[in-house]
Amino acid sequence: DLLDVADAEKPRLLLMGLRRSGKSSIERVVFHKMSPNETLFVESTTKIEKDDIISFIDFQIWDFPGQLDFFDPAFDSEMIFGQCGALVFVIDAQDDYLEALQRLYMTVTRAHKVNPNISFEVFIHKVDGLSDDHKIETQRDIHQRISDELSDAQLDNIHLSFYLTSIYDHSIYEAFSKVIQKLIPQLPTLENLLNILCSNSGIEKAFLFDVLSKIYIATDSSPVDMQSYELCSDMIDVILDVSSIYGISDKDSPSSTSTPTSPTADGDAHALIRLNNGMVLYLREVNQHLALVCLLREDNFEKQGLIDYNFRCFREAILEVFELRRKGYSNGNGAADE
Ligand code: GDP
Numbered sequence: 001d002l003l004d005v006a007d008a009e010k011p012r013l014l015l016m017g018l019r020r021s022g023k024s025s026i027e028r029v030v031f032h033k034m035s036p037n038e039t040l041f042v043e044s045t046t047k048i049e050k051d052d053i054i055s056f057i058d059f060q061i062w063d064f065p066g067q068l069d070f071f072d073p074a075f076d077s078e079m080i081f082g083q084c085g086a087l088v089f090v091i092d093a094q095d096d097y098l099e100a101l102q103r104l105y106m107t108v109t110r111a112h113k114v115n116p117n118i119s120f121e122v123f124i125h126k127v128d129g130l131s132d133d134h135k136i137e138t139q140r141d142i143h144q145r146i147s148d149e150l151s152d153a154q155l156d157n158i159h160l161s162f163y164l165t166s167i168y169d170h171s172i173y174e175a176f177s178k179v180i181q182k183l184i185p186q187l188p189t190l191e192n193l194l195n196i197l198c199s200n201s202g203i204e205k206a207f208l209f210d211v212l213s214k215i216y217i218a219t220d221s222s223p224v225d226m227q228s229y230e231l232c233s234d235m236i237d238v239i240l241d242v243s244s245i246y247g248i249s250d251k252d253s254p255s256s257t258s259t260p261t262s263p264t265a266d267g268d269a270h271a272l273i274r275l276n277n278g279m280v281l282y283l284r285e286v287n288q289h290l291a292l293v294c295l296l297r298e299d300n301f302e303k304q305g306l307i308d309y310n311f312r313c314f315r316e317a318i319l320e321v322f323e324l325r326r327k328g329y330s331n332g333n334g335a336a337d338e
Pocket of ligand 1: 126
């Protein structure tokens, strides 16, 4: 079946956790642009949901109901964990989390047995309600408890990563970015290309964003500070809003809808915002899914011709890197391009 072939090639991400931990909200906010407040009315997950994300990275979220029973014979762990790249386990930090930890332990040990290559990502979620001290204490406590349990069972080799997340700020995007980056085999190449671009163009910081989700799939190797990340990610929203209201988009023309991944159909959109601290935010579209957003000093931006030239080389290289991967399917709906 062609559809299965395409599905199998996608890095698969599982989202799990107890009921009401926030899974549906996370998915709605990050991948469907729902505003955090609206999630108050989201119906809780009651079945396994397979959500195909239409973006540059074709991954899936399988939203498991919290009450899922591993010992139910209908639960096919081979199938579920077998091809899964990352398992994201969501814990409600505003609630008593002992039961969630129990569940996490069971899930991790079970999944690891089926597939030792899964990366385990724990989202300590809803931390917007916690003080900074409380956040750190909660993370330490959760880390400690689960590590103790794993080492009691001589399973120290299972590695878990922890993130403090909330849908009310950028932390959920930051966490997802790190999770997704682990699933992108081309990451070192992308980082390298970004480093070259930055050093040749006088750019301080550059992010390669998946436009739809605002997940950054790569950045140059200078340290990420939250403030520049937020600036760059907010710029995407601003540009998307303005261009969807006032812009002429290729995507609207009927002729281009038949080839949604054609990288050269568009990719020329760019935008510039001068900040009041002598810095410039510069956005360039790589293709319809990806955009480069960079932060640089205004004096360096005087050489815009050079930057644009470097960007074009960068874009060509990026598209080449992904070319091989994209072969085989034509769009994010999983339809095979045969
Ligand atoms: P699910 O059962 O795991 O899918 O959980 P839901 O997505 O239905 O979320 C349960 C509740 O948690 C909803 O009322 C959400 O508004 C709330 N929620 C989700 N994420 C956050 C968060 O980051 N902070 C806060 N304060 N509440 C959240």
